[in-house]
Amino acid sequence: MxxxxxxxxxxxxxxxxxxxxxxxxxxxxxxxxxxDLDQQLMNRPFYWQYVNTMGWSGEPMTVSFKxxxxxxxxxxxxxxxxxxLQQIFNVIKQEGQYTTLYxxxxxxxxxxxLYPWFVCNLQIxxxxxxxxxxxxxxxxxxTNGTMRFDWMEENIEESFTQHVPDYAxxxxxxxxxxxxxxxxxxxxxxxxxxxxxxxxxxxxxxxNKELNMLEExxxxxxxxxxxxxxxxxxxxxxxxxxxxxxxxxxxxxxxLSNESTKKLISH
Amino acid sequence: MKPIINVDxxxxxxEEVQDQTNSDWDTFTKAxxxxxxxMTDKNELTSLKYLPxxxxxxxxxEAVDKVLFHMHGRAxxxxxxxxGKTIEAGVILKEMMIKGLVKKVLIxxxxxxxxxxxxxxxxxxxxxxxxxxxxxxxxxxDIVISSIDLAKKEPHASHxxxxxxxxxxxxxxxxxxNAQTKxxxxxxxxxxxxxxxxxxxxxxxxxDEIYHLMKIVRPGLLGDKRIFKEKxxxxxxxxxxxxxxQSMVRSRKSxxxxxxxxRDIQTIHVDFTxxxxxxxxxxxxxxxxxxxxxxxxxxxxxxxxxxxxxxxKKQEGLKDSHIVDSIEQLPNHSKALRTIELIKELDxxxxxxxxxxxxxxxxxxxxQQNGISAVPYNGSFRKSKKQWMLQLFENNADVLIATDAxxxxxxxxxxxxxxxxxxxxxxxxxxxRIGRIHxxxxxxxxxxxxxxxNNTIDEEILNLLYDKLSLFEGVIGEIDQILSSxxxxxxxxxxxxxxxxxxxxxxxxxKIDNLISxxxxxxxxxxxxxxxx
Numbered sequence: 001m002x003x004x005x006x007x008x009x010x011x012x013x014x015x016x017x018x019x020x021x022x023x024x025x026x027x028x029x030x031x032x033x034x035x036d037l038d039q040q041l042m043n044r045p046f047y048w049q050y051v052n053t054m055g056w057s058g059e060p061m062t063v064s065f066k067x068x069x070x071x072x073x074x075x076x077x078x079x080x081x082x083x084x085l086q087q088i089f090n091v092i093k094q095e096g097q098y099t100t101l102y103x104x105x106x107x108x109x110x111x112x113x114l115y116p117w118f119v120c121n122l123q124i125x126x127x128x129x130x131x132x133x134x135x136x137x138x139x140x141x142x143t144n145g146t147m148r149f150d151w152m153e154e155n156i157e158e159s160f161t162q163h164v165p166d167y168a169x170x171x172x173x174x175x176x177x178x179x180x181x182x183x184x185x186x187x188x189x190x191x192x193x194x195x196x197x198x199x200x201x202x203x204x205x206x207x208n209k210e211l212n213m214l215e216e217x218x219x220x221x222x223x224x225x226x227x228x229x230x231x232x233x234x235x236x237x238x239x240x241x242x243x244x245x246x247x248x249x250x251x252x253x254x255x256l257s258n259e260s261t262k263k264l265i266s267h
Numbered sequence: 268m269k270p271i272i273n274v275d276x277x278x279x280x281x282e283e284v285q286d287q288t289n290s291d292w293d294t295f296t297k298a299x300x301x302x303x304x305x306m307t308d309k310n311e312l313t314s315l316k317y318l319p320x321x322x323x324x325x326x327x328x329e330a331v332d333k334v335l336f337h338m339h340g341r342a343x344x345x346x347x348x349x350x351g352k353t354i355e356a357g358v359i360l361k362e363m364m365i366k367g368l369v370k371k372v373l374i375x376x377x378x379x380x381x382x383x384x385x386x387x388x389x390x391x392x393x394x395x396x397x398x399x400x401x402x403x404x405x406x407x408x409d410i411v412i413s414s415i416d417l418a419k420k421e422p423h424a425s426h427x428x429x430x431x432x433x434x435x436x437x438x439x440x441x442x443x444x445n446a447q448t449k450x451x452x453x454x455x456x457x458x459x460x461x462x463x464x465x466x467x468x469x470x471x472x473x474x475d476e477i478y479h480l481m482k483i484v485r486p487g488l489l490g491d492k493r494i495f496k497e498k499x500x501x502x503x504x505x506x507x508x509x510x511x512x513q514s515m516v517r518s519r520k521s522x523x524x525x526x527x528x529x530r531d532i533q534t535i536h537v538d539f540t541x542x543x544x545x546x547x548x549x550x551x552x553x554x555x556x557x558x559x560x561x562x563x564x565x566x567x568x569x570x571x572x573x574x575x576x577x578x579x580k581k582q583e584g585l586k587d588s589h590i591v592d593s594i595e596q597l598p599n600h601s602k603a604l605r606t607i608e609l610i611k612e613l614d615x616x617x618x619x620x621x622x623x624x625x626x627x628x629x630x631x632x633x634x635q636q637n638g639i640s641a642v643p644y645n646g647s648f649r650k651s652k653k654q655w656m657l658q659l660f661e662n663n664a665d666v667l668i669a670t671d672a673x674x675x676x677x678x679x680x681x682x683x684x685x686x687x688x689x690x691x692x693x694x695x696x697x698x699x700r701i702g703r704i705h706x707x708x709x710x711x712x713x714x715x716x717x718x719x720x721n722n723t724i725d726e727e728i729l730n731l732l733y734d735k736l737s738l739f740e741g742v743i744g745e746i747d748q749i750l751s752s753x754x755x756x757x758x759x760x761x762x763x764x765x766x767x768x769x770x771x772x773x774x775x776x777x778k779i780d781n782l783i784s785x786x787x788x789x790x791x792x793x794x795x796x797x798x799x800x
Contacts, residue, residue: 001304003319016293081317083393089301096298098284099291121299122277123306128270130336131366132309135302152299160292181281185274193269200270206339214487231458232486238460239339242270248280249302250295 001080006067010078013088027068028075033060040091041084099252101160103260105168114164114255116142116173117264118180119151121249124188126196128203128242135249136188140180141261142173147187148264155264160254170255177253185246192244203242210236307366310336314361321391323358326518330355333516335362340461341484343440343477345517348467348699349706353384355516356436356463357392364394369433369461371409372396375454376438378414379646382654383678384438385412405430415442419453428456435459440466443483444476455483477511485514530705530713534729537605538721546593547723550575553590562724562767566622569725570689572597573625602720603630606688607637609716610666617684618667620674620700622691627668630688640664646672671696680708686716690728693759727772731779732762758782 001009007027014031015021023030033041038060039048051058064075065084078085105112117139124134139151148154164170175183193200214232256264290298307313312331315323323331326346334342334355340363344352363369374396376384381398388396388410399405399413405426415437418427435457437443443451443464462484481489488510489495495507539547550564560582567574576594579585603626610617621627627643634641642656642664660667661681671691682704691697705713717733719725761782769775 079319081319081393083395089305092294093298093301096290096294096296098287099289099295101289101292101295120277121302123302125367126270126309127368130309131307131368133306133366135306137299152296156296162289162291177285178278178281181277185277189272189274192272196270200268203270204268210485210487216487228455228486231456235458235460239341244270244272245276246272246274247276248284250284250290250298252289252295 003067003079006078006080006085010065010067010088013092022062023064027071028064028066028073030062030064030075032062035060041087093250097248097250099162099250100254101162101252102164102168102255103257104159104161105165105257108167110167112165112168112257113171114168114257115171115261117151117254117256117261118142118173118175118177118251119254120181120184120251121152122188123247123249124192125245125247126199126242127245128240129199129206138184138188139254139264140175140183141265142175142177142180143171145175145180145183146265147184151264155254155260158260164255168255168257173253188246196242196244200242203240207236207240207242210240305365312358312362313365314358317365318358318361318392321354321358323354324351324523326523327351327355327358330516330518331358331362334359334463338514338516340368340434341463341514343464343466343480343484343515345466345515347518347520349702350518350520350523351706352465352467353387353438354391356438356465357388357394359463360388360434360436361392361394363434363461371430371432372411372434372436373418373427373430373432373457373459374410374412374436374438375415375418376412377442378416378650379653380438381412381414382650388412415450415454419449424453428458430458432457432459434461434463436463436465438465440464440480441476444479446479446482451479477515481511481514488514530701530715532715532717534717534719534733535605535609536719536721536726537602539601539723542593542597543601544722546590546597549590549593553585553588556584559763559767562763565724566689568594569602569720569723570621570623571600571603571626571629573629574623577625599633600629602688602718603633606630606686606718607633607639609686609718610634610639611637613684613714615684616660616665616667616682617686618669618679618682618704619686619688620669620671620691621688622671623689624670626688627670630668634666634668639666641666641668643667644669644674646670646674671700674700674703677703678706678708679703680706683709683711684714684716686718688718690717690719690725690733691759692728692732692762694732696759724766727766727775728762731772731776 007024007029010029011021011024014029014033014037017034017037019031019033019037021029021031035048035058038044038058042061042063048058064073065078066073066075067078076084102114105114119137119139121135121137124136126132126134137150137152139148140146141148211233214229214236220226220229305313310332312328312335315321327350330344330346334340334344340359344355346352346355360369360372374384374388385396385398388394394410396410396412397408399408399411399417405411405423413423417423435454437454442448443454445451464480464484466480478489478495489507538544547565547568550568551561553561553564555561555564564575564578567578572594576591579588579591579594585591606619619630621630624645627645631641631643640663642659644653644656644660644667648656656667657677657679660679667679667682685701685704687697687700691700701713701715717729719729762779765775765778765782769778
């Protein structure tokens with residue numbers, strides 16, 4: 001995110017969450033928060049606890065954000081990496097964790113069936129010889145178990161709504177979301193094991209080398225030595241043994257038309 | 268061979284998120300894109316994206332890369348003073364946090380640097396590090412800063428040893444070099460996956476000391492003590508040095524000098540008044556119980572009437588001397604007056620270093636008399652007072668009058684003038700002082716002034732020692748260590764000894780030259796070892 005994009009981003013963020021925009025000029029935004037936003041962003045739990053106990057409505061804060069340098073006005077300086085922006089990102093990530101959505105279809109002649117997909121967007125963390133992340137987006141068609149990778153990339157331009165469109169109906173799923181997560185993680189495990197042979201090998205070599213060095217050259221004479229030895233072994237394992245962790249970014253149920261489903265499967 | 272693949276998170280999370288309200292498509296895609304934004308790549312620094320105002324210098328960048336990508340997060344950072352070890356540690360910590368490798372962090376620093384670390388972590392790196400407060404237990408902190416002196420005491424020590432830390436940072440880690448000390452025993456017991464030891468003291472020439480530090484960072488790397496000693500004995504220096512380089516990063520000022528603001532050094536000569544000179548001469552011939560006392564008193568008198576007066580008053584046999592009375596009669600001190608003139612000429616922020624607290628007081632009073640706003644700084648101030656004084660100096664006052672004690676580690680690069688009111692007899696101390704303003708971040712040329720009284724011990728030292736200062740370049744910081752291997756206590760005492768014993772200036776000069784050449788030859792050998800490794 002470039003610095004120049006932050007103002008627009010903040011504006012949309014607050015507008016969407018019903019904060020009142022008091023002032024918005026280039027690089028300077030003043031908003032009166034809602035109670036929800038105040039509780040999420042302003043770090044004053046004691047105030048809200050007090051207000052709630054007293055049965056009062058409470059007064060959300062009015063805040064100014066500066067996103068352009070050399071603006072001669074009071075306000076919090078926001079840039080990529082500032083804790084405040086991170087907090088706002090987290091609000092969005094939290095809200096966007098799960099969904100059920102329907103493709104927008106306009107077919108007034110026939111009743112349109114919508115097919116159920118379960119979509120998983122995951123962060124895969126590799127740790128060992130090196131550390132890095134990967135993001136995978138997988139969709140699984142819940143009527144027959146067909147799996148489709150890069151699901152988000154294929155659908156990011158489409159529009160979805162939160163209500164079943166008129167003249168459309170849902171096809172019930174045969175595989176449950178819980179089962180489909182099992183399918184997906186098994187498939188990912190298989191792929192990771194195949195694709196990370198080099199990473200795994202190098203990590204384990206490094207791990208063994210470090211461990212051998214420790215074992216060969218440690219003189220275990222007393223209790224203290226033993227303790228230090230065990231502690232060091234654990235530390236080396238934590239750092240170097242190849243580990244892969246899958247974390248949830250977001251996902252949910254998506255109902256897609258026959259055409260869209262076919263398109264996704266045929267690729 | 269298979270990696271360990273952990274999918275537990277997925278099953279648990281589904282139960283939780285399914286209960287949430289369904290998000291709309293727009294929020295859903297944004298959440299996905301924001302996650303892509305925070306992805307990390309292998310062998311690449313992600314944290315710099317989050318730190319737009321931080322510019323890493325090439326040697327710092329190299330150090331960070333090495334520690335993260337080659338040393339896998341356990342290392343000794345041993346850059347010379349002022350090259351930005353704290354910055355390097357901050358970036359490494361930030362990167363590990365972003366990569367999700369690190370959550371619980373323990374930072375052990377000298378107590379005088381706690382506030383500075385806290386400030387720097389929060390302001391420069393947006394890392395929510397907090398100084399340990401007595402009303403909260405250690406477990407309550409994710410990232411906590413404390414002094415090692417507090418941490419090693421009970422009940423803290425037992426609590427800390429129970430914790431599983433992800434990262435341990437120890438600043439001024441040369442305090443751990445002696446394996447017999449409580450410091451060392453304590454730190455060795457701490458459990459942490461990653462570990463950074465920071466030290467400016469170039470331990471690599473004292474091979475024995477680095478052994479113990481390395482044992483904390485990479486146990487096993489140098490083998491057990493017996494094997495290690497044999498290796499060193501057989502002078503397998505190269506192989507040992509190569510091993511050390513696997514886990515130690517060290518940049519020298521001379522390697523990165525190009526990027527430095529230049530420093531301009533001027534000596535200002537001052538004459539004593541006749542009365543003052545008379546007293547000074549009397550001090551020379553004073554009968555004292557210990558011959559070194561004359562030298563001490565002369566040095567003090569070159570600094571201020573107060574410094575000399577107070578220490579004479581304290582000593583039986585001296586306190587009734589007629590010299591004490593004459594000192595009392597003096598209206599002021601020529602060196603101090605000249606200093607005030609210089610401050611006025613500079614018309615800019617300036618730091619004055621003196622060795623004596625009584626001179627510090629006198630100078631402050633004199634500044635005040637002349638309408639110059641000056642703040643004091645010394646080692647006996649409480650932490651909060653030190654902080655307050657520094658803030659005053661940065662924002663309001665023109666002059667900071669400091670003693671050497673307590674000034675280590677300060678960053679004062681917003682100031683570019685420094686007056687050495689007294690000349691330290693140890694060039695290492697001089698370098699420490701200058702390092703406060705002549706460090707990375709200093710944009711301007713740095714002006715250094717020595718104020719020297721003619722025909723006094725001040726001038727002798729200037730001629731004997733300071734003219735040879737260039738010979739110390741690069742060796743600064745190692746002097747005392749080199750000397751201690753010869754059984755000498757410290758450079759300063761060695762010089763005092765020479766000044767005292769020598770019958771003539773010529774003799775003193777020869778002896779000091781000898782001292783310097785000893786240090787130099789040791790230094791050359793050290794460098795040779797460095798190069799061959």
